[in-house]
Amino acid sequence: MKEYDEFIFPNGIRLVHRQVSNTKIAHCGCILNIGSRDEKPHQQGIAHFWEHMAFKGTQKRRAYHILSRVDSVGGELNAYTTKEKICFYASLLDQHFEKAVELITDITFNSTFPEKEITKERSVILEEMAMYKDDPGDAIQDEFDEVVFKNHSLGYNILGTQESVRGFEKEDFYTFIKENLNTDEVIFSSVSALPFKKVLKIVEKHLKDIPTYRSERKRKPFEGFVPDTVIQSKSISQAHCITGTTSFSLHDKRRVPFFLLVNLLGGPGMNSRLNLGIREKYGFVYSIDASVTAYQDTGLFVVNFATEKQTLNRCISLLMKELKKLRETPLGSMQLHQAKQQLIGQLAMSEESNLGFMLMMGKSILDLGRVETLNEVFESIKSVNTSDLLEIANLILPEERMSMLTYLPE
Numbered sequence: 001m002k003e004y005d006e007f008i009f010p011n012g013i014r015l016v017h018r019q020v021s022n023t024k025i026a027h028c029g030c031i032l033n034i035g036s037r038d039e040k041p042h043q044q045g046i047a048h049f050w051e052h053m054a055f056k057g058t059q060k061r062r063a064y065h066i067l068s069r070v071d072s073v074g075g076e077l078n079a080y081t082t083k084e085k086i087c088f089y090a091s092l093l094d095q096h097f098e099k100a101v102e103l104i105t106d107i108t109f110n111s112t113f114p115e116k117e118i119t120k121e122r123s124v125i126l127e128e129m130a131m132y133k134d135d136p137g138d139a140i141q142d143e144f145d146e147v148v149f150k151n152h153s154l155g156y157n158i159l160g161t162q163e164s165v166r167g168f169e170k171e172d173f174y175t176f177i178k179e180n181l182n183t184d185e186v187i188f189s190s191v192s193a194l195p196f197k198k199v200l201k202i203v204e205k206h207l208k209d210i211p212t213y214r215s216e217r218k219r220k221p222f223e224g225f226v227p228d229t230v231i232q233s234k235s236i237s238q239a240h241c242i243t244g245t246t247s248f249s250l251h252d253k254r255r256v257p258f259f260l261l262v263n264l265l266g267g268p269g270m271n272s273r274l275n276l277g278i279r280e281k282y283g284f285v286y287s288i289d290a291s292v293t294a295y296q297d298t299g300l301f302v303v304n305f306a307t308e309k310q311t312l313n314r315c316i317s318l319l320m321k322e323l324k325k326l327r328e329t330p331l332g333s334m335q336l337h338q339a340k341q342q343l344i345g346q347l348a349m350s351e352e353s354n355l356g357f358m359l360m361m362g363k364s365i366l367d368l369g370r371v372e373t374l375n376e377v378f379e380s381i382k383s384v385n386t387s388d389l390l391e392i393a394n395l396i397l398p399e400e401r402m403s404m405l406t407y408l409p410e
Contacts, residue, residue: 045160266290
């Protein structure tokens, strides 16, 4: 069976569908190549606000009817906003697939942004912002983006600022959409047991008459990273620390070996070097994680942890020791083999989620123009050698390249 089928409508919107057996659940979503990095300074937070407002009214539905359409048949309707994407998606029994397609199409392209709903949702988003600020583990990650991506839209908080959120009016949403929406950068992604022919017939019915949108938006690439160290006092009980640096873009072939390296350092496995070297050996942290995010033109590597104030400097020292080890000590053949097998296994397990695959499939086509098969990903992991990892570690992980943001208890 093919990994997936595709069809491009005359307006540029692309349908991608993967047929799977032994499931009665259909997952589908509309993924747009628009995110918070596309905002102008006075628009900070409007992409995320748009995501909220899509549920608040269309040309033929009020908020209640939107929220009830999928929930009333036991399904789930959801959305998210990232630096580069907005997505509206649903999961439900495949016998109701057309309900989801019609609703997602409606909220994506026909929102009316009722002024009363803008006022109400403004309060909801301000509460969401307050909730994140009350959680130092969440707040520090958002603020670290600003530290790394100074004076660039990649550093904007996805939620925006209180000032910007308080100022948005109906016309601001239409302006933002007009400035950024390209129908040839919209993917309708679907995973279910339904055959492609049936999916195409249903999706075509609701998407073929969507007008063609073209914008002249050009994303400003991020350049000129300068490492920085920021320390802030907070009314908290633990010290929170996040450190990291810029890394490889989505289009850089070194992204895969670096992902392998980061997974070895602080991935989800309990045997990661940071977990063993800082939590298990000393008990200094509850958790310590390393992760990497790739964007169109750059990437972000981070390590994040919380600890008692008196053990903070020791944790930082141990972290830097692990980074130095990656730069200076080649992995043995058995270590490299085990690291590859662990990552391959984790990726194979992640593909067990049909919802996750549906979202990944749409995002991958937007970013790369195709979906890599699992075997292709496995082969790229297997081809990584020790010298690749050493070279990348010395390029990305020198201590002097690291920015750091620390919250200290008052």
